[in-house]
Amino acid sequence: MITITIYRTKDIINGFIVEGHSGFAEEGSDIVCASVSILSYTAINSINLVAGVDPEFIIYDVDENIGLMSLRTLVNNDKTDVIYRNFMVGIELLLEDYSDYITLKFEEV
Known part of the structure; x- marks a missing residue:
């Protein structure tokens, strides 16, 4: 199961963590893991390339072996908000189709 936690302060999203593997299919054929991965990687890259947040204000970690990807921004703007909401x-x-393989929760930070 993949657990996704969205970090927010009031209504402002400032990061997320993705943990685990879906178990939907074997490695290399798992469309659920692939979908979550592409959404996560796109968000991480877009924070810098689209929202213009300097890398020094972006904290992220990726460990594909254990199925972990985390992202936190120390600076937010209108574009980071759109990127995080797009991820969500x-x-x-x-x-809607894979709730047996993904859990979404929110954490106030």
Whole structure:
């Protein structure tokens, strides 16, 4: 099961963590893991390339062996908000068909 935790302060999203493997299919054929991965990697890269947040204000970690990807931004703007909300929409759409493999929760920080 993949557990996704969205970190927010009031209504401002400032990061997320993705943990685990879905178990939907074997490695290399798992469309659920691949979908979550592409949403996560796109968010991480977009924070810098689209939202213009300097790398020194982006904290992230990736460990594919244990199935971990985390992202936190120390600076947020309108574009980071759109990127985080886009990530969340993608995850919510996946939940519609794959809720046995993904859990989404929110944590106030």
